[in-house]
Amino acid sequence: MSAGRIAGFAGVVAAIVLAGAAVRAEDADQLYGKAKDEKTLVLYGGGPAAPYERMAKDFGERYPGIAVSVTGGFSNVLDRKIDEQMAAKKLEVDMAFFQTVQDFVAWKKAGVLLPFKPDGYDKIDPRFRDNDGAFTPTSVVLLTYAYNTKLLAPAEVPTSALDFLKPQFAGGKLVTCYPADDDATLYVFDTIVEKYGWDYMKKYMAQKPNFIQGHLEVLRSVATGANLVTFDSTSSTTGALKKSGQPIEFAFPTRDAMPTFFVTAGIFKDAPHPNAAKLFLNWYMAKEQQSRLGTYSARTDVDPPAGLKPLSAYKIETGYRQFVSNEKRLAELRKKFEAYTGPVVNKGGVR
Numbered sequence: 546m547s548a549g550r551i552a553g554f555a556g557v558v559a560a561i562v563l564a565g566a567a568v569r570a571e572d573a574d575q576l577y578g579k580a581k582d583e584k585t586l587v588l589y590g591g592g593p594a595a596p597y598e599r600m601a602k603d604f605g606e607r608y609p610g611i612a613v614s615v616t617g618g619f620s621n622v623l624d625r626k627i628d629e630q631m632a633a634k635k636l637e638v639d640m641a642f643f644q645t646v647q648d649f650v651a652w653k654k655a656g657v658l659l660p661f662k663p664d665g666y667d668k669i670d671p672r673f674r675d676n677d678g679a680f681t682p683t684s685v686v687l688l689t690y691a692y693n694t695k696l697l698a699p700a701e702v703p704t705s706a707l708d709f710l711k712p713q714f715a716g717g718k719l720v721t722c723y724p725a726d727d728d729a730t731l732y733v734f735d736t737i738v739e740k741y742g743w744d745y746m747k748k749y750m751a752q753k754p755n756f757i758q759g760h761l762e763v764l765r766s767v768a769t770g771a772n773l774v775t776f777d778s779t780s781s782t783t784g785a786l787k788k789s790g791q792p793i794e795f796a797f798p799t800r801d802a803m804p805t806f807f808v809t810a811g812i813f814k815d816a817p818h819p820n821a822a823k824l825f826l827n828w829y830m831a832k833e834q835q836s837r838l839g840t841y842s843a844r845t846d847v848d849p850p851a852g853l854k855p856l857s858a859y860k861i862e863t864g865y866r867q868f869v870s871n872e873k874r875l876a877e878l879r880k881k882f883e884a885y886t887g888p889v890v891n892k893g894g895v896r
Contacts, residue, residue, distance in 0.1 A: 579820035586821035591620030639816040649680035680811035690796035691778030719754035721777035725883035762893030
């Protein structure tokens, strides 16, 4: 290799090293000093606002002087709001926490995200993380079964998707989100029909299942006894309801793999308060904070939620990012499943 080419190659390597260093250059104290000058953080969170409000309160106690504004709602509604703000060149939001990772994949491709790797980024499960730090997986959600413990004995709980077709579960006792409306639920249904064929949907619909918008309302309906059992339980919400004393319990299939999805965080390049957003993400992804959340962390060095095993102990599906990033197939699947379930009628809240 000529001296000129060696020098050029060295320059490229140096640029790459510097670019990598740039996303981690400032420590928490430096970020805090800049964030206090910004005074504000605007955060959009997919799902109920309450968990993000608790996060904001804890963050404020650790880093006073920064007011955090939280907007909760459906990810597939808030993402359009962000796109509209970008199109109008009036971006109001600094960062987002969504389950719709395809948004972050698209935003990365469009160059509208601010690369930032919080401390401990190398501890994030490589199956979920973005190596460039354009976005950060924050928590992993295991999609288990869940049932009402007052109405169903453990021996009667389904152990595979086929068990949900048994006569005892006919007549409005089953519930899920609408698969055409919720990507995580769509992923669950897709893994089932991939294994058992589309004839499964015909048999499942013959059971007269119920559909509700949003996992919180789905699992509340199981806890109250309005529905009996579901194969569309998010481990985080079921765990929270169980912890509060509700008669709901996890169950795990023995013959089918359980899908996983993950909540993704990203900071926007034109964020009005980028340093506050960096500080928040750095704080939130720290091992100490992640260990307090009671959910599966995207970090591999954090213990699983109480009562659950590490993800490595379960047979799981980890292809959620690839699944939701195939826009053509996703659109086709939504249309096909909607033909079975009909459009959204039972609208759940996200509060």
